[in-house]
Amino acid sequence: MPMTMRSLLHLHFSAPLPPCHRLLPKPLLIVPPTFFSKSPTGLPAFSSSSIFSFRSHCKVPIVHVDSPAQPRVAFGEIHVITGPMFAGKTTALLRRVLAEKNTGRHRASLCDYALCTFSNILNVAVIKSDKDTRYGLDSIVTHDGAKMPCIALPELSVFRERLGAEAYNKLDVIGIDEAQFFVDLYDFCCNAADRDQKTVIVAGLDGDYLRRRFGSVLDIIPLADSVTKLTARCELCGQRALFTQRKTSEKQTELIGGSDIYMPVCRQHYVDGQVVKEATRTILDIEHVTV
Numbered sequence: 457m458p459m460t461m462r463s464l465l466h467l468h469f470s471a472p473l474p475p476c477h478r479l480l481p482k483p484l485l486i487v488p489p490t491f492f493s494k495s496p497t498g499l500p501a502f503s504s505s506s507i508f509s510f511r512s513h514c515k516v517p518i519v520h521v522d523s524p525a526q527p528r529v530a531f532g533e534i535h536v537i538t539g540p541m542f543a544g545k546t547t548a549l550l551r552r553v554l555a556e557k558n559t560g561r562h563r564a565s566l567c568d569y570a571l572c573t574f575s576n577i578l579n580v581a582v583i584k585s586d587k588d589t590r591y592g593l594d595s596i597v598t599h600d601g602a603k604m605p606c607i608a609l610p611e612l613s614v615f616r617e618r619l620g621a622e623a624y625n626k627l628d629v630i631g632i633d634e635a636q637f638f639v640d641l642y643d644f645c646c647n648a649a650d651r652d653q654k655t656v657i658v659a660g661l662d663g664d665y666l667r668r669r670f671g672s673v674l675d676i677i678p679l680a681d682s683v684t685k686l687t688a689r690c691e692l693c694g695q696r697a698l699f700t701q702r703k704t705s706e707k708q709t710e711l712i713g714g715s716d717i718y719m720p721v722c723r724q725h726y727v728d729g730q731v732v733k734e735a736t737r738t739i740l741d742i743e744h745v746t747v
């Protein structure tokens with residue numbers, strides 16, 4: 457049967473909403489045009505676009521509508537922070553998570569003005585791999601000692617269950633540190649951003665000590681809204697450091713450690729370091745000593 461314009465419109469507007477919306481009662485409030493612009497009194501004033509506000513404890517409290525014909529659902533986001541060790545990835549993750557939380561608080565205060573509720577302050581959670589036992593399992597810690605509480609997990613698929621479905625549904629922002637250790641990073645990020653409307657901020661190494669891809673960090677780049685590659689300072693010359701040099705002779709890819717085992721190096725010192733390591737190994741091999 458040919459589709460009329462009317463049936464197309466009906467289909468468009470009656471398409472099923474994401475799971476979180478389906479659980480909700482009818483929109484609590486319809487705020488007329490541009491709730492977010494300020495009046496001279498500093499209080500929100502109304503003007504030209506529409507915003508439907510749902511119950512504020514819902515993950516997607518607001519559906520912005522630029523024009524009545526184009527409803528836009530607020531989807532999740534994925535931001536990737538990568539680079540070598542000591543580049544400031546964990547520091548950037550902490551900053552970003554806190555910034556999201558504060559922005560959320562700001563947004564919340566505007567919505568709360570209309571909804572008379574303060575329950576939609578952004579909820580954030582930070583996850584790290586339980587392989588990283590350097591500073592205990594209950595916080596992520598930067599090389600400078602800054603800390604944030606976290607949940608340490610063997611894999612990301614257990615996060616929802618560990619947190620509980622209700623708490624998970626209320627989350628707005630999920631930070632993931634040491635992402636290179638999570639084998640299910642791709643699926644988790646996909647589901648969290650596409651299906652569950654979370655903002656996911658991922659920090660992890662792009663390469664290992666041999667400059668090979670490390671875990672799945674590179675795999676999520678096609679999913680990402682933004683990718684930030686940070687650099688450190690070469691420990692030998694102070695130039696921009698792109699790589700992580702392992703100072704010991706262990707060969708396994710995963711080896712937990714800090715400046716006792718690794719150092720950030722520039723391209724020249726990475727190459728020089730590999731040459732020196734190779735030469736040392738050859739000499740010691742000849743002498744039948746294992747390094």
Ligand SMILES: Nc1ncnc2c1ncn2[C@@H]1O[C@H](COP(=O)(O)OP(=O)(O)O)[C@@H](O)[C@H]1O
Binds near residue numbers: 545546600688689691
């Ligand atoms: N060679 C180093 N040894 C120890 N700390 C370092 C070294 N180089 C830089 N740092 C410090 O580490 C900080 C970055 O820490 P962090 O955010 O944990 O980095 P990353 O998560 O990328 O490893 C830098 O701001 C710097 O103060």
Ligand SMILES: Cc1cn([C@H]2C[C@H](O)[C@@H](COP(=O)(O)O)O2)c(=O)[nH]c1=O
Binds near residue numbers: 541545546666709
């Ligand atoms: C290069 C490299 C690193 N690791 C480990 C060492 C640390 O425990 C983490 C990286 O921590 P950071 O927050 O980025 O400083 O990864 C490894 O297992 N294998 C490697 O090749």
